[in-house]
Amino acid sequence: MRLVARDCSPLAPQPTAAEAAWLRRLATNVRATDLVVPISGERDEDEPVVYCAWDGTWWAGRYVGSLSFEGHSLTIEPRFGLATLRNWLFEATSVVLTDAPGKLREDESFIAQLLASVWAHGFVEAARHGLPALRRDVSTKGPTIRGRLDVPASLxxxxxxxxxxxxxRSERSLDHAASDAIVAAYEVLRRWLGVPDEQWMPARAKELIPNLMAVTGARPRVPTKAELDRIRYTPITAGFAPIAELSRQIANRRGLAADIDASGETKGVLLDVAELWEMYVLSVLRKAAAPLTVTHGTREKAATKKMLHSDVTGQGLGTLIPDAILHAGGQVQGLVDAKYKSLHPSASAPNGPQREDLYQMAAYLGRFIPAVGRMSWGVLAYPLDPARPSIPQAEQLSPWSLDGGRKVVFTSLPHVASDAVTKLRALMAPVAAERDRWQAQA
Structure with missing residues (x-):
């Protein structure tokens, strides 16, 4: 059994009774977190890979990739196409995806290309100051002492x-688990992409990999997570921690695809498209919001606030982490949250925006901009759906008012970064003007 779906979309055609029974077992037993390879290092809570809606319709979740379970496979393709994911990834990371016909099967090529690009970008960024030469203790025997004396061994x-x-003695060395993981991942990606002359790799990565391979060999053993966790990085080499863990995950999923085997073991690789959308929105927002300062709430722990605090102990309850916070003069001016959903009305959300998203934004505004008497605003940013070019009603009627001068704006952003920046600038101009008028009247 091989099923193909598109992310955040109903399966077409809907599964047969046997297929639905298999999907139900998959939804119950397979956790996305066990298969998802993170793009940015940190992720929000997971959602189901597939689920059955209240009306009995089966949907794919927010992931793309392939997995096998109980001897059957599911491939989830990007609903906006690979070209759109290329645009988002390039905008968020400056990584260019190359075409890789090679020996990849058509339904698997997109996941391998995305993984290779994310991995290569992370490796080059981590190696900005050089390869991860870490200190380790080396024992030597001889008539003279070199370093410190090992008394028990000497006796x-x-x-x-x-x-x-x-x-x-202590010396710097590339011979450690992080190097093994990086080279192991490189070998897996190289074989599966099959691109001549390693065209998928940046020039800097091509320069560095041979230096690691001279130490690890061409086929090093894949280290365990515990071995990677024991590495003591320096401030300069700390950037290798996430790329080493990403490399371990890639290397352990040799094949990168849902190869069906008789054992029925769950295998596969998934990418969280919602995570990539969030990175894309943050990147275009930073260009559009100048001169305002944009901080990433998900990554900056100092931006995290609690919705409630105990009068007895002061303990916080209900973590609030907006995707982006806009500052001016040390004061929060607005909030932006990226939503990888549809803004058009649906059976579950007849007005377009989902109820929980409205409550979430209201909570953000109330906690991060609590002062009444000045204009404040929040933006919910959705991906534009080329298949539904009409402007959603929630966007047409924006902004929407809460009490205390708080406003909520809905917008659907184009998939080309320059167009998204232009739209955000046009959206923010009247919001800023109204804020200035509000402040002048206050």
Whole structure:
């Protein structure tokens, strides 16, 4: 059984009774977190890979990729197409995806290309100051001490009539688990992409990989997560921690695709498109919002606030983390949250925006901009749907008012970054003007 779907879309055609029974078991037993490879290092909570809606319709979740379960497979393709994901990834990371016909099967090529681009970008960024040469203790035997004396080992050596002492010195080395993971991932990606002359790799990565391979060999053992966690990075080499973990995940999923085997073991690789959409929105927002300062709430822990605090202990309850916070003069001016959903009306959301998203934005505004008497606003940013070119009603009637001068704006952003920047600038201009009028009247 091989099913193909598109992310955040109903399966077409809907599954047969046997297929639905398999999907139900998959939804119950397979956790997305076990298969998702993070793009930015941190992710929000997971959602189901597939689910059955209240009306019995089966939907794919927000992930793209392939997985196998109980000897059957599911491939989830990007609903806006690979070209759109290319645009988002390039805008968010400056990584260019190359065409990779090679030996990849057509339904798997997009996931391999995305993974390779994310991995290559992360490797080059981590190696900005060089390869991860880490200190380790090296033991040597000889008639003289080099470093510090290993007393127990030296006494045993002397007692055995060796006439030598054992000393320990600290030296920098590339021979460690992080290097093994990076080279192992490179070998998996290289074989599956099959692109001549490693055209998918940036020039800097091509320069650095041979230096690691000279230490690890061409096919190093894939380290465990515990081995990577034991590495003590320096401030300069700390950037290798996330790329080493990403490399371990890639290397352990040799094949990168849902190869069906008789054992029925769950295998596969998924990418969280909602995570990529969030990175894209943040990037275009930083260009559009100048001169305002944009901070990323999901990544900056100092921006995290609690909705409630106990009068007894002061303990916080209900974490609030907006995707983007806009500042001016040390004061929060607005909030933006990226929603990888449809803004058009649906059976579950007849007005377009989902109820929980409205409550979430209201909570953000109330907590991050609590002062009454000045204009404040929040933006919910959705991807434009080329298949439905009409402007959603929630966007047409924006802005929407809450109490205390708070406003909520809905917008659907184009998939080309320059167009998205232009739209955000046009959207923010009247909001800023109204804020200035509000402040002048206050």
């Amino acid at each position: 045993r050596m002397i007692a055995a009539g060796g006439g030598q002492v054992v000393s320990i």
